[in-house]
Amino acid sequence: MERSFAKEVQSLKKGDGEIFEGEGILAVTKAALQSGVSYVGGYQGSPVSHLVDVLNDAKDIMDEYGVHLEICANEAGAAAMLGASIQYPIRGLVTWKSTVGTNVASDALSNLGSVGVTGGAVVILGEDYGEGASIIQERSHAYALKSTLWLFDPRPNLTSIVNLTEKAFELSEASNQPVMVQLRILACHVQGRFEAKDNKHGQFTGNRKLEKPNFDLMKIALPPGTYAQEKHKWEERVPAAIDFIRREKLNETFDGELDDLGIICQGGLYNTVQRALNHLGLADIYGNSRVPIYCMNVTYPLVPEEISGFCAGKKHVLVVEEGHPSYIEDDVNVILRKADVQTKVHGKGPLPMAGQYTSDVVQNGVSQWIDEIGLPDTNKGGAGARIKYIVGLKTKATKYLGNPVPPRPPTFCTGCPERPVFSAIKLMEKDLGKTHISCDIGCHTFSALPPFSIGQTVLGYGLGRASSTGVAPNF
Structure with a gap:
């Protein structure tokens, strides 16, 4: 364990209508209990370690609801736990840091993605990308595409994170596919509050045992059954997922007065985009943007009708997609061409292909974009002056600091036996x-x-x- 949560876990007992306060990963734990989870497993790693730590300190709650907690030897072991949800209507949640953890878990995930699930199967991914990351700079998005696993990237506020964690279980059951919920470092540790619900007992738990095993050969990844599974996946599961995402309005659209422009962004980057727009004079401090925004809390699968509908009538749209390759930007282009929507799509170019999308990076990218498209000065809200002002403040701060701050590379903890x-x-x-x-x-x-x-x-x-x-x- 990294730390004790003996005090914080008491908030997991909050019921319907009470206000829950805490950090993001603690809220995810509460969302799992509110969803009637039956088993939880995980392999420690920042930024999601605390999910397992919290439940380890909440033994009385776990026992009351019959929830099993497994501290797994690695990510493959955690992913394999989701096998309980293949044959039975049992909800399970596992967690690890990604993408290295997803590499280790990939064999189990491939099998889950092929045979599908009966009970809700959710993976909480700590997307360890950018500054502060400890691993290879790749994206979990690739695994979503490869194994047809739905990928959530919620807006980094507790209400959105909790709602989408609960919806992940529902979507998994509605489409018979596992769901990955991607949480960046800032989302895991963001502080906030939300209105709690009562915790639920799972349909089958340690306190409500299964009476007999189920056997369904089509739930085994064995040819020729795998050919039928692939057909079922694309003819039944994918359409069911898209229909659920659209019906439940999991993605969000925010209107703005500059309706011939638009920004499409990953949900996890929404706050960063808003901050950049505010600095450029294109949004106020309350999140009201002058540029319409389509916020993708679900980054796979995409909903073609939502994207083409958002872009219809717009001259230019900027896709803010962190990391490489440009999966979303490329798909948006294909969707618009098929729908005969002639909106010009921008993305990589004004924004970099590699590296974390910090507030400064997004600000510079949006600024370059509005210059490229020739946004009239009357609509820029004094963007140029604001940027110069911010740069001036940073330059002044650098002079006051004098010498650069000494580097602090990672190293062994004091007393480490290694x-x-x-x-x-x-x-x-x-x-x-x-x-x-x-x-x-x-x-x-x-x-x-x-x-x-x-x-x-x-x-x-x-x-x-x-x-x-x-x-x-x-x-």
Whole structure:
């Protein structure tokens, strides 16, 4: 465990109409209990570690509702837990950091995506991307596309996060597919409040046992059944998901007076977009934007009718999509061409292909976009002057700071039992000389940093020894 939540877990008992206050990942835990979850599993990793920590401290609540908690050995083990929802109407939730965690879990996710589920199966992904990230800079979106797993990216406020976590269980059951809920670092730790609901008992739990096992051969990923599963997925499950997303209004549209323009953004970036627009004089501090915004709380599957409807009559639309490749931007272009909507789509270009979309990055991208499309000065709200003012403040602050702040690279915790291992290797090098050392992921990788500077390669989870087999014969 990272920390104790003995005090905070008491808020998980709040009932209908009471006000819940806390951080994002604690709110997700409450949403799971309100949804009648029967089992929860996870593999520790920032920024979602606290979900497991919270439930570990909430044993009395878990026992009352018969919810099983499993601290998994890795992400594959956590994903495999969702197998309980394949044959039975049992709701389950698992969590890990992504995308490396999703790499490890991918085999189980592929099977789940093929056979489908009966009970709601939800994965809470800590999208560890950008500044503060500890892993390879890739996107979970690729797995959503590959395995046909629905992907939520909720607006980072507690009401939206809780509502969409609950809707994730409902969508999973309505379409018989697992749902991934992507939460960035800021969303996991955002503070806020929402109106709570009563916790629910799951249909089957540790307190309400199944009487007999179910067997359905079509729930096994075995040819020729897999061919029928693929057909069912695209003819039944995908349309059911799109219909649910549209009917429940999971995506949101915010009107603005500049109705010949528009911005399409991932839900997780909505606050960042609003902040940038405010700095540019295109939105007020209360979130009222002059530019219409289509906020995609569900980034896969897309709803073609919503996108073409939003873009109809607009000359220019900017797609704010963090990371690479430009999956959403490309799909928006295809949807509009098929609908014969001639709106020009902008995205990567004004906005960078790589890197975290901070407020400054989005601000600069939107500013470049409005310059490119020739937005009249009367509509810019003094954007240029505002940018110069903000840059001036930052320049002034830099002068006051004097020298740059010393870098603080990650390193081993004080008292970490792994540190002496690498100290021993350094002592060994004095007698035997240096050699190639294959590292493993996680904290082990810190050995590559001073003062140890040990390790030439890192290939993946548990692959340190295996990755040495190619290079060892050459030494």
